[in-house]
Amino acid sequence: MRTVTFTMNISLDGYCDHTMFNPSEEVMEYFTATLREVDLLFFGRVMYQLMFPYWADVAQNQSGTAAENRFAERLTAIDRVVMSRSLNSVDEKTRIVRSNPAEELQKLKQQRGNKISVDSVSLLPELIQAGLIDEFQLVVHPVLVGQGRPLLNVGSLQERFHLKLVDTIAFRSGSMALHYLKQ
Template sequence: MRTVTFAMNISLDGYCDHTIFNPSEEVHDYFSTLLNDVDLLFFGRVMYQLMFPYWADVAKNQSGTADENRFAERLTAIDKVVMSRSLNQVEYTTRLVRSNPAEELLKLKQQPGKKISVDSVSLLPELISAGLIDEFHLVVHPVMVGNGRLLLDGGSLQQNLTLKLVDMIVFKSGSIALHYLKQ
């Protein structure tokens, strides 16, 4: 069975708004390296629309820094599934699924392949509750923002999820990458 990972940038106070971060070259390289073991990205609508077409344009035009271009190339090359009831079409090697995210992810997890990376804060509680997330990669940035989208809203989990820290990287920027496995 395939491993399902969840990777996200967060602030010290737990917010996940991508517009508040300015990831360093090391952080982009970290996420690019994680993608080497992934052959499917599983998005919610909001995250998909945040990531695309932005990163596809960076990959096509080579308009970012060298580390951003590498990340963009890797990200756009990977197959994607986006869960959405409101999108009419998707692009960039993406398949649209309208309902039952946990059921869809379970089917994909049972297929052969590399890791699946979940990139959706809105779907996270449902996927955790269904026992589908095997590992977490959280990059904590040295900033407090006080508002935005929290990693998990209060009361969104029915029970605690105990994790085991298996790796930690401290970047020169002050950001810290934490890698946890589900116990």
């Protein structure tokens, strides 16, 4: 059975708006390294549209820093599933699924392969409650943004979800990578 990892950037005050962060080269290298174990990305529509075509353009034109270019190349090489009722078209490495995200992820988890990386705040409560998230890789950035999408909305979980911290990495930028496993 494949491992499902939830990966996200987050501000110190708990918001997940990627446009509020400016990850250092070191953090970009960390994310590239985490993707080496991943062979499927599982997105909600909002995150998919935030990530693509931006990173596809960086990969094609090599328009970022060296670390951003490496991240973009790895990210765009991985197959993707996007959960969306409204998207009509996606790139050739992406498949649209219209409904039942937990059911779809459960099917994918049963297939042979490496890790599946989930990158969707909107789907997170449903996937946690279905018992599908095995680990969390959060990078906490030293910034207070005071607005945006919280990691979890108040009342979005029916019960507590206990995690075990298995690794931390302190970056020179002040960001911290936290790796948790489901208990």
